[in-house]
Amino acid sequence: MKTFALITGASQGIGRAFAEDLASRKKDLLLVALDEPALYQAQREVRATHGVECHTLGIDLTEDGAARRVWEWTQENGFSVDTLIPNAGFGRNGIFERAELAEYLAMMKLNNQAVVELTYHFLPQLKEHSRSYLLYMSSMESALPLPYKAVYAATKNFVYNFALSLREEVKEADVTVTVVCPGPVITNEDGLKRIQTQGAKAKLLVLFPDQVAREAIRGMLRGKQIVVPGRTAKVLTFLGRTVPAPYKMPLLERMFRAYREE
Ligand SMILES: NC(=O)c1ccc[n+]([C@@H]2O[C@H](COP(=O)([O-])OP(=O)(O)OC[C@H]3O[C@@H](n4cnc5c(N)ncnc54)[C@H](OP(=O)(O)O)[C@@H]3O)[C@@H](O)[C@H]2O)c1
Secondary structure (H helix, E strand, O other): OOEEEEEEOOOOHHHHHHHHHHHHOOOEEEEEEOOOHHHHHHHHHHHHHHOOOEEEEEOOOOOOOHHHHHHHHHHHOOOEEEEEEOOOOOOOOOOHHHOOHHHHHHHHHHHHHHHHHHHHHHHHHHHHOOOEEEEEEOOHHHHOOOOOOHHHHHHHHHHHHHHHHHHHHHHHHOEEEEEEOOOOEOOOHHHHHHHHHHOHHHHOOOEOHHHHHHHHHHHHHOOOOEEOOOHHHHHHHHHHHHOOHHHHHHHHHHHOHHHOOO
């Protein structure tokens, strides 16, 4: 039976780069994202460039029952998934109480609830394969409680802990669980402009989506537990996890104060 990699948030950014990297390895793909032209454009490009089989589902993963609908779509079409990458997610910067509560709830639904639900529906099938993969998108920020990114950083901490816990539970079943923790990734023009205005310091840390995808997929296929793409990010992640909270929190507040007004 033909097997597929299912990637959410695959129409642009890092998810799109995951699709490109896997297709270049001749992996057939199931791409899931909002029902927007970019999703179908990604499908056309992947098919034309790599000649792999590629199917799409346009769906809003913050809606109730959406993850179950993704699972049903694969069942109705006889798609067997041996690689699941629940990548779709978004963040927001700024003072906590200045954003709408609805935006935080949507962030938690997409970044966390949809990730857990997709895992829950697909795990029994992943276990049936002789080798299968779960690749989770966390962030370098999962190492840090972050003022002015409080909810986003917490959602990425959730993904990090969930992935590491699940990895131990499923290792007997030959399901490899890997969690990726990138620093800032330039996924659009706005991101590029923001990095350019921050100067040389930021340039040491930022990566492009294809660099993140390459390192993450290589790590996943080698069965790595955690992938932190980029050297600077590795050092900062180590510091973030080891420096005690009373020392790092006031420092982080000063460093991220620039995000207050976003
Ligand atoms: N960019 C970074 O600096 C960075 C750093 C560390 C970790 N990450 C994580 O990496 C992942 C991908 O980030 P990215 O920067 O590549 O994001 P992005 O460029 O904004 O792309 C997000 C993708 O998710 C899809 N999506 C958004 N809302 C959705 C919804 N409600 N239902 C279904 N699909 C939805 C988008 O579809 P549309 O194209 O239709 O909107 C798009 O395909 C996220 O989990 C993010 O937290 C990003």
